[in-house]
Amino acid sequence: MTLYTKLLISISLTFSLLFVGLFYVDYHQSRQFIAQKQFSEVKNAINTVGLALSPYLEDNDPVAVETAVNALFDGSSFSSVRVVMLQTGDEIVRSYPIRGENAPNWLVELDIFQTIHEKRVVTSGWLQLAEIEIISHPGVAYAALWRNMEFTLGVGIAAFLFALLLTSFFVKRSLEPLNQLSGAATQIANRDFNISLSKPDTQDLVPVFNAFESMVIRIKAFVEEQTRQADILRIQAFIDKPSTLGNRNYFTSQLESKNSEGQTLVVAVIRYEEATQAKTRHDFEAVTELMQRVGPALKTLTNDSSIVCARLLDDEVGVIAPYEDEQQLSELLAQLSSLSKSAKETKFEIGAVITDGFADSKSILSSVDISLTKAKLEPSNQYIHHENKGLALSATQWIELVEGAMSRNAVMTKSQLVKGIASDAYHREIFSGIEHEGNYTPAIMFLAPMEKMNKAHIYDQHIIESMIKELSNDSSPVPVAINLAPATVTSPEFITWLEDRLQKHPLLAAYLHFELHEAVFIYHKEMTRLLVSTIRRSGAKFGVDNYAHHLKSLDYLQEFSPDYVKLDYLFTLNLDDEKTTETLSSVAKLAHDIGAFVIATRVENQRQINKLAMHNVNGLQGFAIDTKDDNE
Numbered sequence: 001m002t003l004y005t006k007l008l009i010s011i012s013l014t015f016s017l018l019f020v021g022l023f024y025v026d027y028h029q030s031r032q033f034i035a036q037k038q039f040s041e042v043k044n045a046i047n048t049v050g051l052a053l054s055p056y057l058e059d060n061d062p063v064a065v066e067t068a069v070n071a072l073f074d075g076s077s078f079s080s081v082r083v084v085m086l087q088t089g090d091e092i093v094r095s096y097p098i099r100g101e102n103a104p105n106w107l108v109e110l111d112i113f114q115t116i117h118e119k120r121v122v123t124s125g126w127l128q129l130a131e132i133e134i135i136s137h138p139g140v141a142y143a144a145l146w147r148n149m150e151f152t153l154g155v156g157i158a159a160f161l162f163a164l165l166l167t168s169f170f171v172k173r174s175l176e177p178l179n180q181l182s183g184a185a186t187q188i189a190n191r192d193f194n195i196s197l198s199k200p201d202t203q204d205l206v207p208v209f210n211a212f213e214s215m216v217i218r219i220k221a222f223v224e225e226q227t228r229q230a231d232i233l234r235i236q237a238f239i240d241k242p243s244t245l246g247n248r249n250y251f252t253s254q255l256e257s258k259n260s261e262g263q264t265l266v267v268a269v270i271r272y273e274e275a276t277q278a279k280t281r282h283d284f285e286a287v288t289e290l291m292q293r294v295g296p297a298l299k300t301l302t303n304d305s306s307i308v309c310a311r312l313l314d315d316e317v318g319v320i321a322p323y324e325d326e327q328q329l330s331e332l333l334a335q336l337s338s339l340s341k342s343a344k345e346t347k348f349e350i351g352a353v354i355t356d357g358f359a360d361s362k363s364i365l366s367s368v369d370i371s372l373t374k375a376k377l378e379p380s381n382q383y384i385h386h387e388n389k390g391l392a393l394s395a396t397q398w399i400e401l402v403e404g405a406m407s408r409n410a411v412m413t414k415s416q417l418v419k420g421i422a423s424d425a426y427h428r429e430i431f432s433g434i435e436h437e438g439n440y441t442p443a444i445m446f447l448a449p450m451e452k453m454n455k456a457h458i459y460d461q462h463i464i465e466s467m468i469k470e471l472s473n474d475s476s477p478v479p480v481a482i483n484l485a486p487a488t489v490t491s492p493e494f495i496t497w498l499e500d501r502l503q504k505h506p507l508l509a510a511y512l513h514f515e516l517h518e519a520v521f522i523y524h525k526e527m528t529r530l531l532v533s534t535i536r537r538s539g540a541k542f543g544v545d546n547y548a549h550h551l552k553s554l555d556y557l558q559e560f561s562p563d564y565v566k567l568d569y570l571f572t573l574n575l576d577d578e579k580t581t582e583t584l585s586s587v588a589k590l591a592h593d594i595g596a597f598v599i600a601t602r603v604e605n606q607r608q609i610n611k612l613a614m615h616n617v618n619g620l621q622g623f624a625i626d627t628k629d630d631n632e
Contacts, residue, residue: 030148034141042116050122057129062090080135103146113138193220230586237579242288243295246310253570254308255361263444264323265355273347275315293343305519349375352384395449405434417626427479451487457494481513489520490527502538509539521556548587564597575611588616
């Protein structure tokens with residue numbers, strides 16, 4: 001019950017009790033007045049009757065007496081009239097039924113007014129002529145009392161309603177400052193510190209408002225400091241300071257993560273001869289100066305969220321990018337050369353490997369080293385190693401395959417359970433793909449060409465439709481998490497479609513969780529804001545995938561307030577590294593403080609579970625929790 005309701009009920013009860021008291025006083029006084037009036041009327045009536053009947057009684061004329069009695073009494077005020085003529089013994093009796101004129105029967109039956117019984121002997125000198133007896137009729141009294149009660153009750157109800165409206169208005173106005181504070185507190189809980197408070201007219205509340213504003217400033221400063229500390233820890237753990245690129249630890253963890261997903265990658269390493277020579281001379285200042293020139297130039301590559309760029313050694317920079325086709329590969333190598341030359345570096349070698357066919361990341365890095373050695377012997381100073389010549393299909397071929405699979409309802413899905421450390425299932429993450437050449441091909445293999453051709457949202461729509469159908473047929477459904485491609489998030493057509501689908505299935509919306517890549521919160525804020533607004537209005541949830549993957553500020557958390565975040569794999573991979581675990585605690589706490597459910601991914605053993613539980617992690621996902629099971 002709200003404070004407004006409580007105050008209104010309290011004031012209404014007080015007014016009601018006051019009215020009941022006044023009503024009772026008025027009723028009591030009215031009853032006494034009417035009873036006294038009735039008594040006076042009976043006295044007057046019996047005196048009048050005596051005078052009126054005297055002439056007829058003296059003449060012993062019973063007919064005239066009866067006629068006079070009938071004329072004098074019509075039953076409106078008296079219930080019984082009795083005249084006994086003492087000379088002749090004749091008796092005239094008139095009785096009238098007791099009824100309340102315009103008064104309800106229940107009121108009459110209460111017997112509020114007692115009948116008044118009055119007798120009088122009519123004489124002529126010393127001669128007694130007749131005995132007159134009158135019994136009052138309380139009908140008029142009941143009618144008068146009922147009219148008074150109706151009037152009092154009507155005025156009371158009208159006054160009560162008017163007072164209620166007036167009280168409601170003033171209470172609402174009085175509570176406006178508290179409503180302001182309540183709304184501001186909700187904003188703070190959602191990490192929105194853009195709060196504007198109007199100073200109240202009530203002087204007692206001004207100090208409260210001043211204290212609240214001061215508290216907001218302090219909390220905002222604390223949160224900003226918390227975010228800054230998390231960013232500093234990430235910089236220390238994963239960023240090479242001179243080049244501002246990622247460090248080797250960051251590079252290897254990203255390679256491990258992307259390669260384990262089955263994605264075909266281009267892994268390239270650039271070795272700068274000037275840095276190699278400076279390193280040989282132990283001129284590390286020259287090495288640092290060179291990396292300060294090269295780093296910012298190469299960092300522009302990471303504006304594409306799918307590309308990773310990091311400094312591996314004093315004289316080497318590594319790049320990881322998704323492989324699409326030979327043209328894209330040539331463009332990437334040309335871009336690497338151009339950016340290096342723009343940093344006034346003319347002597348360098350580029351060794352690259354296409355990862356299709358490699359078993360693990362170690363063999364990939366070994367092959368890159370070999371490619372670097374061979375690149376020095378090439379006229380172009382570039383060498384690309386293909387482990388498997390049967391490489392990916394073209395973008396058009398992939399789209400034809402995927403569209404064919406969707407038309408046949410042959411898209412395959414798997415799911416993996418996410419559980420809370422101290423709770424039940426949180427949701428099932430959906431992994432999808434198609435069958436190609438007899439093998440399961442995950443969506444990550446063909447989503448890049450589909451994004452390039454603006455077709456990714458069609459595939460995501462197909463997955464959402466299939467999950468809605470599955471949830472509809474499940475009597476006790478577990479929420480499902482559906483990954484959305486970055487191009488899908490930025491598609492106005494998809495946002496319109498999703499809003500329509502969620503409106504048509506309002507009961508299922510709560511079971512749909514949408515996972516958005518961290519990149520869209522950083523690079524596509526406007527479109528992401530539109531999508532998030534649509535998801536929230538429907539009652540569905542959304543989360544950040546690869547949380548803390550990009551080496552950018554995490555201040556987007558405060559703006560979007562996701563329902564959950566999934567930590568990047570690099571945190572699970574390096575739990576033995578002190579800097580990594582310190583950073584993990586910081587970024588997890590930052591998400592935890594805005595109310596987000598923090599999930600660690602790729603958890604493979606109990607040792608990892610024990611360590612993660614110590615660092616503000618709420619949920620777990622991986623083979624130690626649940627394997628990926630086919631749902632098809």
